[in-house]
Amino acid sequence: MFPTIESYFSLLMLFGASQAVTGIFLLFKDKKRPYSNTLLAVLLLAWGFSCYWFFAFIHQSPFFSVTVTTFIGPMLALTLFPPVFLYAKYLFYEYKGFQKIDHLHFSPIYLYAVFTMYLFIDSDYSILTMRHHDLYKVRQEVCSYLATLLGPFYFIKTSQILKLRQKMLKQEYSEIESRKLKGFQIINYSFALVFIIGGISTIVENTYINPYVLYMAYHAVLAISIFYIVVMIYKYPIVFKRTENAPEPYSNTTSMAEDLKEKSDSHKTQFSNENNSAKEEVIIAKIEKVMNEQKLYKNQNFSLNNLAEAVSESRNAISHALNNKLNKTFYNYINELRIQESKHLLSDKNLQHYTIEGIAIESGFKTISVFYRFFKDIEKVTPAVYRKKVLDL
Incomplete structure (x- = not known):
């Protein structure tokens, strides 16, 4: 029974990963996109790759790579949470580029990369030796516990941005602004489910009880959330377009007609x-x-x-x-x-x-x-x- 459920679940993981790719494509196809789209793409990449990793883990070869898992497996938990907060920040405050101070939010990932390279070098560049290194398991446990702390921290920070935005706009926001707020609130609640279930799975794992079902649960939330984001991009494209600057004026009626022609192939x-x-x-x-x-x-x-x-x-x-x-x-x-x-x-x-x-x-x-x-x-x-x-x- 469980292998059958696991097989269907792997399809959901593959679906989530494919939706992440679709979402990233839609976000980057507009050359005049707001910078917040870049942060949303990072979010989709992190969540989508996590889904693909679980799919590969279930089916193993040829999809699963021991080398890739050895290097970045534990890091996946660290990449799930910062992009949610940063996307909200860049979406509502409309920054034109990445702020240097925001590198702090990725500092655990930078430290992870440095420490992983140290393990690899100290293991004489051998993946097998590295996996038996005394600090290899410590790295995984630190990542799990740190992710358990990062989840609620970023959820609270993101919720604060949403509340401040609502307070600032009050009744003055348009339907587009309203859609931004409502849509992201749903994403933020799904994000809460991820870190709650993920945190429980971390605690359960360290009591020597198989946390596999919990891992499946929060990855299912990731896949469904990715699908919701892609639906939002399809349904409300104006939310993901730059709105702070006036558009370039048309030079003549011909250029206007050409622009309309690009948007539609039919005369109707x-x-x-x-x-x-x-x-x-x-x-x-x-x-x-x-x-x-x-x-x-x-x-x-x-x-x-x-x-x-x-x-x-x-x-x-x-x-x-x-x-x-x-x-x-x-x-x-x-x-x-x-x-x-x-x-x-x-x-x-x-x-x-x-x-x-x-x-x-x-x-x-x-x-x-x-x-x-x-x-x-x-x-x-x-x-x-x-x-x-x-x-x-």
């Missing part, structure tokens, strides 16, 4: 795209008219629902129009308008008595920290430096 789909594009242009025009005339963004509690009421359009229609036409989320669009307003106020000599915090509040920002972050991202200087530079002219 092209007509549908053009029709939707025209509707979205109308929505953008209505939004800009309302913003210019009423400056609704100066209301600190202004939300996507408020904008929907002001222009008589649905939340989803507005979100899609902003993303497709301006390549911005509602949150970024409103805060960029607030930055423009703050620049006007900072440049006014009659308002020199206003504090920077007062300018931020007058422009519509709830917190000075969000104001500073957006202002520096856009203008590359702090509000105080900008004010001094403008007023000294």
